[in-house]
Amino acid sequence: MKKILLITLVFVFTITSANLFAQKEKSSKKANPKTKEGHELVFNIKNAKDSIVYLTIHYRDKLMLKDSVRAVSPGKYIFKGDNTYEDGLYTLVSAKKIPYLNFIIDHNQHFEYDMDTSYNVTNYSVINSPENSEMLSFQKKTSEAQKNATLWQNKLKEFQFKGIKDSIDYYSKKLDDINTEMLDFIKALIDRNPNFLFSKMQKAYLPIDVPEPPVRADGTIDSNFQAIYYRHHYWDNVDLSDNRFIFLPVLEMKFNEYFKKILVNLESDTINYYVDIFLKKIETDSLMYRYFVDLIAYQFETSKTLGHDAVFVHIAKNNQLQNKCKWLDESMIKKYEKRVNNLEPLLIGKPAVELLIPDTSGKVWFSSHKLKEKYVILWFFDPDCQTCQKESKKLKILYDSLTNAGTRNFEIYSIGNDCDNARLKRYVEESHYPWIIVGGNVANVDYLSVYNIHETGNPSMFILNEKREIILNKRIEISKIPEFLQQYEKIQELKAKRQK
Numbered sequence: 001m002k003k004i005l006l007i008t009l010v011f012v013f014t015i016t017s018a019n020l021f022a023q024k025e026k027s028s029k030k031a032n033p034k035t036k037e038g039h040e041l042v043f044n045i046k047n048a049k050d051s052i053v054y055l056t057i058h059y060r061d062k063l064m065l066k067d068s069v070r071a072v073s074p075g076k077y078i079f080k081g082d083n084t085y086e087d088g089l090y091t092l093v094s095a096k097k098i099p100y101l102n103f104i105i106d107h108n109q110h111f112e113y114d115m116d117t118s119y120n121v122t123n124y125s126v127i128n129s130p131e132n133s134e135m136l137s138f139q140k141k142t143s144e145a146q147k148n149a150t151l152w153q154n155k156l157k158e159f160q161f162k163g164i165k166d167s168i169d170y171y172s173k174k175l176d177d178i179n180t181e182m183l184d185f186i187k188a189l190i191d192r193n194p195n196f197l198f199s200k201m202q203k204a205y206l207p208i209d210v211p212e213p214p215v216r217a218d219g220t221i222d223s224n225f226q227a228i229y230y231r232h233h234y235w236d237n238v239d240l241s242d243n244r245f246i247f248l249p250v251l252e253m254k255f256n257e258y259f260k261k262i263l264v265n266l267e268s269d270t271i272n273y274y275v276d277i278f279l280k281k282i283e284t285d286s287l288m289y290r291y292f293v294d295l296i297a298y299q300f301e302t303s304k305t306l307g308h309d310a311v312f313v314h315i316a317k318n319n320q321l322q323n324k325c326k327w328l329d330e331s332m333i334k335k336y337e338k339r340v341n342n343l344e345p346l347l348i349g350k351p352a353v354e355l356l357i358p359d360t361s362g363k364v365w366f367s368s369h370k371l372k373e374k375y376v377i378l379w380f381f382d383p384d385c386q387t388c389q390k391e392s393k394k395l396k397i398l399y400d401s402l403t404n405a406g407t408r409n410f411e412i413y414s415i416g417n418d419c420d421n422a423r424l425k426r427y428v429e430e431s432h433y434p435w436i437i438v439g440g441n442v443a444n445v446d447y448l449s450v451y452n453i454h455e456t457g458n459p460s461m462f463i464l465n466e467k468r469e470i471i472l473n474k475r476i477e478i479s480k481i482p483e484f485l486q487q488y489e490k491i492q493e494l495k496a497k498r499q500k
Contacts, residue, residue: 039109041079043092043100046116048075050095055079058089060252066090084109087197088247102139104131104198134189135198145182149175197244204238204250231274234258235281243287255292259299268310268348271300275315284324293319301339306474310347316340342452346473352378352464353450357415357438360425366436368413369468375410375485378462379435380453382417383427388459394478396433402482403434409485410463415439415447417458 043053048071055067066085069077085105092100100115101124111129121139126132152174159167186206190199210233213225238245238254245251258278263271275296282289297320300311319325320336328336345353355368355378368376379395381388395412402408416439418424428437447453453460456474463472463484471488 036110038082039084042112043077044114045075048117052095053077054093056091056093057247058249063091086247087244104135106131106197131196131198141185145178149178200239201248201250206237208233208236240281240288246291268307271311272314307348309343313340313344348470348473350470352468352470355447356444359438360428366438371411373411374466376464377410377412379412379414380458380460382458383424385458391459398478
């Protein structure tokens, strides 16, 4: 009873690309010839009253429904068919949407589990699956370790409360011993069967050993050595040539930690450097490449972090727009081209396009580049936009307070997005804003297209430095503008010192 549909279990279920699964199945057959045709997975669940059970596969941080069967007799469930499942980590789920068991499906798809309704793996056994036998031994060992750890942790808290040092040291050592024992157990499991998918998964979870930083000839230590080493070697324990990792939860965990935590606060050029190194580890015709290049591009395209749009542009120009992503059709490639063309001229560090636009009189023209203040804020607004009105009032409060304090180091060049010049003129007369306001249908360039306002909407903000380069290309909280400029100047000072 084969089904690909969306259901709600303990975890949220999601559907991925059908083509991805089709390609995965082909690659699995090529890499791991099946010992028998088709599949036959038998689950004997003592005392089970489920009329139906579900077979689900792990994909990213979700579970996807792959199959379901009804009981052939009380407590007996058989998944049988001529097809073969993708290799990966699976979960058998009860009719009440509670997981019974995690297990591996690999090249051997004919095995049998004996279980019960306690959801306790210590009562489980498996026949004809060496890999799942190893996994089950790990699950039993983990269950025992967790039970002891909970006991020792409670004891430790008790004696910490009482302040009895000897007992604190004793139970602290007990907990350390459990961790050491489990680590030794996992390493032995990996060494016994390094090619088991479960062994590879456990290896991927192991932390990277980071060496102590070397001492320079002058006796100093490079404080950045360990961070750089970690970024370079983070993926050492992950077999990125094995497409089966796509169906293991560890891959999503590693992705999130690396790209959303470790690299996230670095400068865009540095992130680009590490993204390139990472993608070079993966064959461009592999499912792993498809999985990651799409995921990384989307991560940085949709990120709200300043500068991450430059990472997206870099990824797209070097991958999606280099004919490396064979699964993309012409329409998708054109979307990437349009997106890159819109974003690239507005990236941080790019020279801002000069705007020459008249005020509402139509007689006096103002240049966005020829203003006396060190910084220029380009402020795009629509007179009828409530958010624009609200944010403009905040901007006026900031502008006036800094002017009165004698600390304002920016000028505002405000562009009204309104083709009705009479309405824009009325807005200017009623608002009494102290900065330059221009707009209308006449200008030296199509400023809405040049600054991508059609896509970003109003209000939009750009900040230009004294060279009239873009240093901010998205709207931030009005109150944060002084802090942003202060931080920018500190960074520029640090860069200047490094270059001396």
